[in-house]
Amino acid sequence: MSIFLKHKYLIARRIIQLSIIVLYFAANAWGIKILEGDLSSSKLFSKIPLADPYAVLQMFCAGVFVASEVLTGAIIIVLFYVIIGGRAFCSWVCPVNIVTDFANLLRRKLRIDEVERKVWISRNLRYWVLGISLIISSVLGTLAFEMISPIGILSRGLIFGIGFGLVLIASVLLFDLFAIKNGFCGHICPLGGFYSIIGRFSILRVKHEQERCTLCMKCTNICPEKQVLHMIGKRSEFVAMGECTNCARCIEVCDDDALNFDIRLIIKK
């Protein structure tokens, strides 16, 4: 029982990730219309539009200026993630997260991390990819990232059938497993980059209590975005960097209760 309680956030994340996909699948396959569409755009209860703000941004770049349903949907999603933490999408919704977390699990079990790392890429690469995707979208008049997105391929694949998309997902797994730790989600994915920018302003954040910390460093070992935990053992403060995915793995592994979710209000009194 205690092991379930200890991993309550991880279990909650998997349940939410899977039930979102199941709801989409149910709408498509059995006509149960709770959540229709897929992660790029959907309808909640056949009424409330939801849309991927990054896809809508690419659409604007491609030269579509019509204010339509997706714009409303994108605004709703942006506001939602401003509240619960930008990259909460990555760790609580995105199905690719299950694949890359699985790669990380295997890395720990196979002790791949202990081998010297040969390949290095910058974690800022995602912002370059984000910028380039917008340029390509405007030059070619189409949604550049949506043409190759493993997130789209996997989420659509689970809802509508995946075909050879499985090969691409397998390659993301192999990349994260053998080439670079957190290679896709933590370095390349422009959607993660986009939500990182939103995350800088978000309200729900992890807070570190330095007085309680015993410097065991379990949190930085488990964290998929180590650099955001730069304050561990040094200062009591919020994990402010947008790259934090609010996955709560650090909270779970901390035996000293030095990390917890808290409300951060940007406007200081």
Place this chain on the structure above:
Amino acid sequence: MKDEKSAVSARRRFVLQTMQGVGLAALGGVTWSAYVNEAKSAPLVLRPPGAVTENDFMAKCIRCGLCVEACPFHTLKLAKINDQAPLGTPFFTARIIPCYMCKDIPCVSPCPTGALDRKLVSKKDTSGVEKLDIKMSKMGVATIDSDQCIAFWGIQCDACYRACPLMGQAIVIDASRNDRTGKHALMTPRVVGDVCTGCGLCEKACVTQKASIFVLPITVAKGKAGSNYIRGWDQKDEKRLENDTSGGATTITPQSSKKAVDYLNSGEL
């Protein structure tokens, strides 16, 4: 002194590191855009009814699959990685499942981005109310291979004509003399391009091993007479010239710099 010379200044380091990124971004961006450009030009893909032109469609479609979910006949599919259509966009293959031309066009209404446009498939009725009319859809145009169509051989077959939801309007049967026997008629199908919606029911119904009547996108299947030729006996066709803005009607040669009367009188002839 020597040390000062060899040390890389902070400014130089910054500029060089930025340029490193620019170099990688240039190569990555060109590769990516080359792929996107290739992948988005799938000229033979058939879109749902009410789809805007293919170029606009590629800018507007967010790949949510709401049209696919709405289709009661499972005609529409979202393109998987191995399908001959841009990734994640809706399309149909008429020989497998054609469009059954629902009167209420359920696939068009849920589109959140206007990639499927109700206006393209509705017209005003007598009371001035916009009403959906599936007959206005232009998914493609049926094309007949008269070499393989057995009706052109003299074998009696009108499968496509009977299957057509606009029987006698979109596909008509022409009767002509069968010169081989001298006493039978050839009853051959002919597609009326302006009426055909491209639903593909004919392609589905065709009895030859590989369909001898098949739907092609209008941009592929249709020619364009241009403004050089008009039907002088048709007043409506004259109007076509008035609206023509292509400006390609005038051929300029060295001869045409002079007026016809001038060069006829100049004695050069």
